[in-house]
Amino acid sequence: MRTRNGDPAESKGFTRHLPQKLFSFHMLKKKPPVLRHFLSLVSRRANHLARQQYDVIVVGGGHAGTEAAAAAARVGAETLLVTQKINTIGALSCNPSLGGVGKGQLVREVDALDGLCGQAGDWAGIHFSILNRRKGPAVWGPRAQLDRQRYREFIQSELLSTPRLTVLEGSVEELLVTEPDTAEPGHHRVTGIRLVNGSHPISASSVILTTGTFLSGSLFMGQTTSPGGRIGDAPSSAGLSHTLRERLGLRTGRLRTGTPPRIVKDSVDLSLAQIHPADSHPTPFSFLNKHTRCKPEEQLPCYLTSTTPGVERVVRESLHLNHHIHEDTKGPRYCPSIESRVLRFPGRSHQVWLEPEGVTSDLLYPQGLSMTMPPDMQLRLIREIPALHRAEIYTPGYGVQYDFVCPTQLSPALQVKSTQGLFLAGQINGTTGYEEAAAQGLWAGVNAARCALDLPPLALSRTESYIGVLVDDLVSRGVTEPYRMFTSRAEFRTSLRPDNADLRLTLKGFEEVGCVSPLRYQEAVRVRDSLQDALAALQTLTLSTHKWRQKLPDVCISENKNTTLSGVELLQYNDASFEMLASAFPESLSAYLEFSQRLKIEAVYKPHCDMQRKEIERIQKEESMSLPQDIDYLSLPVSLSQEVREILDRVRPSTLGAATRLQGITPAAVVNLLRYVRNTEQKERRTHRNQPHRKEEREEEPCARKASLPQ
Numbered sequence: 001m002r003t004r005n006g007d008p009a010e011s012k013g014f015t016r017h018l019p020q021k022l023f024s025f026h027m028l029k030k031k032p033p034v035l036r037h038f039l040s041l042v043s044r045r046a047n048h049l050a051r052q053q054y055d056v057i058v059v060g061g062g063h064a065g066t067e068a069a070a071a072a073a074r075v076g077a078e079t080l081l082v083t084q085k086i087n088t089i090g091a092l093s094c095n096p097s098l099g100g101v102g103k104g105q106l107v108r109e110v111d112a113l114d115g116l117c118g119q120a121g122d123w124a125g126i127h128f129s130i131l132n133r134r135k136g137p138a139v140w141g142p143r144a145q146l147d148r149q150r151y152r153e154f155i156q157s158e159l160l161s162t163p164r165l166t167v168l169e170g171s172v173e174e175l176l177v178t179e180p181d182t183a184e185p186g187h188h189r190v191t192g193i194r195l196v197n198g199s200h201p202i203s204a205s206s207v208i209l210t211t212g213t214f215l216s217g218s219l220f221m222g223q224t225t226s227p228g229g230r231i232g233d234a235p236s237s238a239g240l241s242h243t244l245r246e247r248l249g250l251r252t253g254r255l256r257t258g259t260p261p262r263i264v265k266d267s268v269d270l271s272l273a274q275i276h277p278a279d280s281h282p283t284p285f286s287f288l289n290k291h292t293r294c295k296p297e298e299q300l301p302c303y304l305t306s307t308t309p310g311v312e313r314v315v316r317e318s319l320h321l322n323h324h325i326h327e328d329t330k331g332p333r334y335c336p337s338i339e340s341r342v343l344r345f346p347g348r349s350h351q352v353w354l355e356p357e358g359v360t361s362d363l364l365y366p367q368g369l370s371m372t373m374p375p376d377m378q379l380r381l382i383r384e385i386p387a388l389h390r391a392e393i394y395t396p397g398y399g400v401q402y403d404f405v406c407p408t409q410l411s412p413a414l415q416v417k418s419t420q421g422l423f424l425a426g427q428i429n430g431t432t433g434y435e436e437a438a439a440q441g442l443w444a445g446v447n448a449a450r451c452a453l454d455l456p457p458l459a460l461s462r463t464e465s466y467i468g469v470l471v472d473d474l475v476s477r478g479v480t481e482p483y484r485m486f487t488s489r490a491e492f493r494t495s496l497r498p499d500n501a502d503l504r505l506t507l508k509g510f511e512e513v514g515c516v517s518p519l520r521y522q523e524a525v526r527v528r529d530s531l532q533d534a535l536a537a538l539q540t541l542t543l544s545t546h547k548w549r550q551k552l553p554d555v556c557i558s559e560n561k562n563t564t565l566s567g568v569e570l571l572q573y574n575d576a577s578f579e580m581l582a583s584a585f586p587e588s589l590s591a592y593l594e595f596s597q598r599l600k601i602e603a604v605y606k607p608h609c610d611m612q613r614k615e616i617e618r619i620q621k622e623e624s625m626s627l628p629q630d631i632d633y634l635s636l637p638v639s640l641s642q643e644v645r646e647i648l649d650r651v652r653p654s655t656l657g658a659a660t661r662l663q664g665i666t667p668a669a670v671v672n673l674l675r676y677v678r679n680t681e682q683k684e685r686r687t688h689r690n691q692p693h694r695k696e697e698r699e700e701e702p703c704a705r706k707a708s709l710p711q
């Protein structure tokens with residue numbers, strides 16, 4: 001086994017030039033300062049901080065923390081990001097890749113709200129591909145293999161040059177909260193943090209915890225267990241877990257994940273693996289980028305190989321030496337270790353992807369070979385795979401177990417219900433994956449800033465975004481295993497497409513949320529207006545099928561059809577493209593050629609989306625029906641089983657929609673609840689009409705409060 005300087009998890013020496021902000025359509029041109037110098041300028045010691053009071057403090061500089069800090073600052077809050085090591089900000093703990101099916105949608109949405117990860121992916125990507133291409137564009141999964149170092153450099157550069165954001169290297173020991181409220185026992189308010197080494201407290205109106213896999217983290221390799229949040233990094237301090245559990249009384253659980261060994265590229269016989277080139281035209285993640293930094297021809301390939309019966313044999317022989325695999329803790333079902341795969345599906349061959357770790361990296365990442373057996377057995381195992389028969393391991397695989405906070409204790413703004421000003425985001429909420437963490441981080445950052453600035457909290461609905469689906473799933477259903485995003489989780493996925501995230505979120509992000517820059521907003525308005533104009537032009541192009549056949553002989557329009565078709569309807573034919581229409585009608589359509597693909601997708605999904613829009617409107621009306629927070633579910637005079645009553649009483653969903661998605665809540669229970677809320681509302685209205693002059697008296701009625709709806 002070889003060791004070298006520049007461990008992917010611990011690399012410290014940055015000598016490359018950094019990007020400046022990517023707020024243009026083209027990639028960066030100006031040479032920014034060298035990172036090490038940059039870090040020394042912006043990192044601060046706690047007692048050198050310009051202020052000891054911030055609007056928002058973010059704890060942890062992983063994928064959730066970086067988006068949270070940047071979003072809070074964009075909304076206008078004076079923000080402090082405290083993280084254990086500045087040089088691990090933006091570190092990719094596991095696979096150097098971004099996006100994928102479901103996850104790519106999240107990246108596009110984070111980008112649409114002016115987050116960082118999409119642009120960082122465009123800067124650091126070295127192999128771009130759209131997954132699921134055989135299915136419709138709604139469920140395509142934009143994905144990129146990344147250069148680890150470039151990704152980290154980009155995120156650090158962006159954060160360290162964000163106005164209103166200070167970055168502090170340090171470990172948070174304690175969360176400062178008020179004593180419980182006597183009027184509302186068990187309710188606290190966050191007031192700030194204290195760092196390890198007993199420094200002065202730093203105050204804030206809002207604190208966001210994004211401690212990832214570090215909360216009471218333990219690392220596993222073979223029979224060895226050691227405290228840690230990630231290889232080379234100490235776990236989060238015990239004081240933080242203590243505050244969450246003992247002082248705030250939050251319910252926590254334990255989950256696990258793992259990572260494969262990194263393999264020395266030169267030692268692999270790639271001729272024995274199947275080459276997988278990248279897409280010939282890389283698709284950027286960011287709506288602001290027309291190109292990726294990596295040119296199409298510079299992209300690196302991935303390779304596919306598979307396990308042999310020898311792999312299964314080594315797994316079985318090493319089971320007694322593998323502590324991690326014997327633990328009851330739940331691991332990621334959709335990204336399981338090789339041990340779990342082999343034990344769950346014996347006798348099968350399993351895919352292994354060999355993926356580059358960076359442009360100049362000597363290492364390969366073997367996706368599918370996450371393992372926690374002793375290092376010598378890891379070497380034996382990988383050498384059972386023909387392409388890896390002489391492979392050398394650079395760093396062995398390992399597992400991590402960590403605490404998470406049961407997310408049903410959070411509001412849709414990701415705020416802890418019982419602690420004003422405390423927000424949680426990322427793996428601490430039981431999710432897995434960079435994209436899930438980034439999406440929550442952004443949303444927690446927005447709401448923490450709004451809370452600090454005395455603005456009302458905001459929620460994204462599951463009818464408008466994958467971020468809404470993610471947050472709603474977490475806060476209303478909770479997790480029993482590491483949660484990852486899939487397109488199947490989104491009921492309205494044909495409307496929530498990766499291509500239209502800007503139209504769904506950028507305008508709202510600027511006009512209502514306040515986290516989007518004017519530049520991005522102007523671009524989204526230009527795109528929206530152009531698409532609307534182009535669709536209107538297509539709609540007015542109405543010809544008989546006979547005429548269409550003459551104009552576009554290459555499109556297979558049925559001979560039997562003797563009706564008229566609009567340009568939009570014609571675009572719905574598989575073999576019709578917007579370019580064809582633009583060449584037939586250049587005067588009305590050629591101005592929109594830059595949107596060819598988007599127009600084709602819009603046209604194809606139009607009938608379905610029109611139907612879905614009506615459905616969404618109906619659901620939104622009922623979904624958004626508020627449920628009073630003080631409703632007494634245990635004695636509510638409606639037909640509900642005791643089990644349903646207890647679930648509702650424990651979770652206290654804020655809307656009917658949230659109640660619908662709770663595990664254990666039956667459709668019949670929802671209907672009864674809906675009827676009850678509607679009846680109460682009607683009664684309220686009747687009482688109000690009949691007693692117009694007794695407003696003060698009515699407000700004082702003690703039991704009216706229980707059954708009434710917030711106005």
Ligand SMILES: Cc1cc2nc3c(=O)[nH]c(=O)nc-3n(C[C@H](O)[C@H](O)[C@H](O)COP(=O)(O)OP(=O)(O)OC[C@H]3O[C@@H](n4cnc5c(N)ncnc54)[C@H](O)[C@@H]3O)c2cc1C
Pocket residue numbers: 059060061062063064065082083084085088089092093094095170171172173210211212213214215229230231233235236237240257258259332335370398399400425426427428431432433434437
């Ligand atoms: C070994 C391993 C394997 C993984 N495998 C997979 C996988 O196969 N698939 C997958 O999707 N995901 C995997 N992940 C998970 C992925 O890394 C996370 O989902 C993602 O990084 C979560 O982002 P986060 O921001 O929540 O936390 P992290 O990225 O873990 O960041 C947490 C940050 O908080 C900081 N921090 C912690 N405590 C404190 C404190 N008290 N004070 C200050 N700073 C603190 C840490 O230094 C760190 O910067 C794996 C992670 C690990 C460690």
